[in-house]
Amino acid sequence: MDWLASNWRTVIDLAGQHLYLAGVPLLLGLLLSLPLGWLAKRWRGAYPAVVTTSGLLYTIPSLALFIIMPIVLGTKILDPVNVIVAMTVYTVALLARTVADGLISVPDHVEQAATAMGYRGLRRLVGVELPLAVPVIAAGLRVAAVSNVSIVSVASLVGVSQLGSLLVDGWRRIIWGELVTGIVACLVLALLLDGLILLGAKALTPWRRVAGGAA
Amino acid sequence: MIRFDGVTKQFPDGTVAVDDLSLTAPTGKITVLVGPSGCGKTTSLRMVNRMIEPTKGSISLDGQDTGRMKQSELRRGIGYVIQHAGLFPHRTVLDNIGTVPRLLGWDRKRTQERSRELLERVGLDPALGDRYPAQLSGGQQQRVGVARALAADPPVMLMDEPFSAVDPIVRDQLQDEFLRLQDELGKTIIFVTHDIDEAIKLGDQVAVLRVGGQLAQVAEPSYLLAHPADDFVADFVGRDRGYRALQFQPTPRLPLRSERTIVLGEQPAAGSGAWLLVVDEQRKPLGWVEPARIGSRGVEDADLHRGGTVARAAGTLRGALDAALSSPSRRGVVVDDSGVLVGTVLAHEVLSAIEDTDRPERDEEDPVHGGAVALAEDGA
Structure with missing residues (x-):
């Protein structure tokens, strides 16, 4: 507690940094996953490819990815962009499949009706398919959010500071207060993001809150 | 008028769903396609709005080849009602009804007015307009489905077993109201069902299809009951067809007695x-x-x-x-x-x-097309 009392400004700063490094890739990853998921649904042959490739991406160790990024991107080793891009890769790894599954989960009779009414292309995706896929996509987004918050902390090993720095520093210097603060702050951040996504999904799906079927 | 001209549909796996179908659905009339599962009735229906493309032959709408029309425009001009209504669960009842008008670019206000008007037209409480489909009963959803199909006032309606997922009493009501609505609107309708009773009740003309997608017979319901073309049709229209045919016979003057x-x-x-x-x-x-x-x-x-x-x-x-x-x-x-x-x-x-009454007869002796509804030759 003493440690936190004298360092809370640093903790807030690091938390802000952590949120940025985990949150921005979440949004970017979602944006990239939408077309991929749509492709996987549209051409069923693409589905296994999308799912397998994205699954493989997730197996790359995060430390390795953080180290490779500057080489691939030509950025400086301490540039936070490395982390943003790497985290985006992980987000896509988790979300591409979720988006595809979400779009596929749209009931067949709804798809048929949409077709029969002349819904096509982007208008169909935005007007019919995406809104109905929100529950599935939100579920995947929650997993990705928590996963991002956790993986980002590893970035302190390549010198990009965020809450993970507390863990590294606390461990090196055996400061229990710093270690515990780091862990708790990560948890709080993960819960916060999770809650935000949950609220967002609820706001987007008012139709799911109504009582089901009046007989 | 919808005209099938030698239409065949063969799926990639080799199954022939529809086999050389030639059929005319006259303007302003209800044509029912009826038959057992696998007879290609739904496939035939979906070829009209090109949700399925025919392998051979052509389908024309008022003389225009649908194969040459733009798909989405063709579809927006055709009302479509399916089993379980297929409503958009994320949209309110009014927004569901207004789907096609919005796609056609109507403004919000005009669409809302039209949707409200249709809600009442299909016999629903206006208060249901702001509900979501999940809050409605099956019968109510089906009415919304009909209202949605009617929204842009298309001259043609395709209906794929629209009433088969509701209980018999509600089905009966929906059928009666559908007939009443059709009396007012006079749409050109193709209606698919597997239920011969429904076909006979609703159809101005009934086309019986057999497995493999061949047309077995097309005729007015009364003619169909009195003169099945072959054993398949006879079997399909049922054992009590003699009794059911009576529903097309107007009552002559009966010797009524006064009752205390x-x-x-x-x-x-x-x-x-x-x-x-x-x-x-x-x-x-x-x-x-x-x-x-x-x-x-x-x-x-x-x-x-x-x-x-x-x-x-x-x-x-x-x-x-x-x-x-x-x-x-x-x-x-x-x-x-x-x-x-x-x-x-x-x-x-x-x-x-x-x-003392005569059975329905026709002069023409074409067993398949006997007693078909008289068609306007000019194709209007």
Whole structure:
């Protein structure tokens, strides 16, 4: 507690940094996953490819990815962009499949009706398919959010500071207060993001809150 | 007018769903495609709005080849109703109804007005407009489905088993209201069902398809029942087709007898016979009572035997015969169009009337297309 009392400004700063490094890739990853998921649904042959490739991406160790990024991107080793891009890769790894599954989960009779009414292309995706896929996509987004918050902390090993720095520093210097603060702050951040996504999904799906079927 | 011209659909796996179908659905009429599963009726329907493309042959709408029309434009000009309604669960009832108008670029206000108008037209409470589909019963959803199909006032409607997922009583209501609506709107409709009773009730013309997608017969319902083209059609239209055909026979003048009646609350006079007909103040029949069981008190509501059906004098022979058969007194109750008692009739009297009627006949002797609805030659 003493440690936190004298360092809370640093903790807030690091938390802000952590949120940025985990949150921005979440949004970017979602944006990239939408077309991929749509492709996987549209051409069923693409589905296994999308799912397998994205699954493989997730197996790359995060430390390795953080180290490779500057080489691939030509950025400086301490540039936070490395982390943003790497985290985006992980987000896509988790979300591409979720988006595809979400779009596929749209009931067949709804798809048929949409077709029969002349819904096509982007208008169909935005007007019919995406809104109905929100529950599935939100579920995947929650997993990705928590996963991002956790993986980002590893970035302190390549010198990009965020809450993970507390863990590294606390461990090196055996400061229990710093270690515990780091862990708790990560948890709080993960819960916060999770809650935000949950609220967002609820706001987007008012139709799911109504009582089901009046007989 | 929708015209199928030698239309064949073969799926990539080799299955022939529709085999050389030539059929005309006349303007302003209901054409029902009926047959067992696998007869290609739904495939035929979906080829009209090109949700499925034919392998061979062509389909034309008022003389225009649909194969040359832009898909989305073609579809927005055709109302489509499916089983389970296929409503968009994330949109309110009003927004569901307004789907096609919005796609056609109507502004929000005009769309809303049109949607409200249609909501009432299909017999739904305007208060349901802001609900989501999940809050409606199956029957209500199906009505919304019909309203949605009608929203942009398309001249053509395709209906794929729209009433088969609701219970029989609701189905009956929906069918009646559908016919009433069609009377007002006069759309060109192709209606798919596997239920021959529904086909016969709704169709101006009924096309029976057999497995493998071949047209077995197309005719007016009464003709179909009286002259099935072959064993398959005969079997499909059912064993009691003779009785059901009576529903297309208007009742000739029946030898009605006057009936002694009693008003609710009155005491039956002595010697009123085994059964006495109870009517209300306007002489509308309420039911039968057995005077012997009443004794010397007034007739109460609970005494009424309600098993008998009531036939309209201007109704069908089926109604008249059923009234006689279902009446506990064996005297079938016949009323006028406003429901006021006209008299009663016995089953054998209805039967003699039936014997005096002709079965529906046509001069043409084409067994498949016999008795088809007369078509306008100009294709209008």
